[in-house]
Amino acid sequence: QLQLQESGPGLVKPSETLSLTCTVSGGSISSRSYYWGWIRQPPGKGLEWIGTIYYSGSTYYKSSLKSRVTISVDTSKNQFSLKLSSVTASDTAVYYCARRITMIRGVVSGFDTWGQGTQVTVSS
Amino acid sequence: DIQLTQSPSFLSASVGDRVTITCRASQGISSYLAWYQQKPGKAPKLLIYGASTLQSGVPSRFSGSGSGTEFTLTISSLQPEDFATYYCQQLNSLTFGPGTKVDIK
Numbered sequence: 001q002l003q004l005q006e007s008g009p010g011l012v013k014p015s016e017t018l019s020l021t022c023t024v025s026g027g028s029i030s031s032r033s034y035y036w037g038w039i040r041q042p043p044g045k046g047l048e049w050i051g052t053i054y055y056s057g058s059t060y061y062k063s064s065l066k067s068r069v070t071i072s073v074d075t076s077k078n079q080f081s082l083k084l085s086s087v088t089a090s091d092t093a094v095y096y097c098a099r100r101i102t103m104i105r106g107v108v109s110g111f112d113t114w115g116q117g118t119q120v121t122v123s124s
Numbered sequence: 125d126i127q128l129t130q131s132p133s134f135l136s137a138s139v140g141d142r143v144t145i146t147c148r149a150s151q152g153i154s155s156y157l158a159w160y161q162q163k164p165g166k167a168p169k170l171l172i173y174g175a176s177t178l179q180s181g182v183p184s185r186f187s188g189s190g191s192g193t194e195f196t197l198t199i200s201s202l203q204p205e206d207f208a209t210y211y212c213q214q215l216n217s218l219t220f221g222p223g224t225k226v227d228i229k
Contacts, residue, residue: 046220062218104177107155109158109174111160112179
């Protein structure tokens with residue numbers, strides 16, 4: 001059974017870089033059938049897609065975050081990572097990693113498997 | 125960018141009620157829409173993709189319809205475990221709607 005687990009610091013200082021890793025177990029991150037993504041949720045608010053990566057390294061970022069976001073993949077460790085630079089208090093959120101199947105029987109799918117989420121607080 | 129709106133933002137209902145949530149896109153998105161359920165403190169759960177395809181393991185009381193700019197999620201008979209917040213997501217830009225909270229009347 002596929003599982004995703006986020007890890008990283010729970011507290012980041014303003015202007016610094018937030019770094020999180022998602023470890024995939026029970027399946028290969030190198031499969032051509034999947035994309036891997038990061039989604040966040042500020043306290044009491046809705047979901048915000050941050051970006052997605054394919055095993056080949058191709059990346060897709062939310063336009064408003066593109067200048068600050070880097071997502072990378074390490075197939076040897078079955079992990080993918082998020083870096084968000086120049087953080088402010090508005091980046092405080094629960095950060096989720098998730099898997100998206102490219103297509104199911106010809107139908108474009110959503111994020112079908114999620115990590116439990118990790119709280120990141122931006123504060124001095 | 126394509127924007128998604130959801131209505132209502134909040135819905136109060138009773139067990140057994142038929143519940144309908146609407147998601148509207150600012151431009152046509154064909155059938156590139158998914159619906160998620162999120163309970164407090166938990167990760168979202170994929171319910172529907174392709175606007176109307178039920179994700180494996182999701183109860184058949186959930187259904188989705190629509191294409192273009194207007195979509196609906198229907199729960200045919202609300203169960204106690206269905207009280208949650210529901211989000212739509214556009215599957216091109218991956219933008220989420222603002223959510224609809226379904227609460228107990």
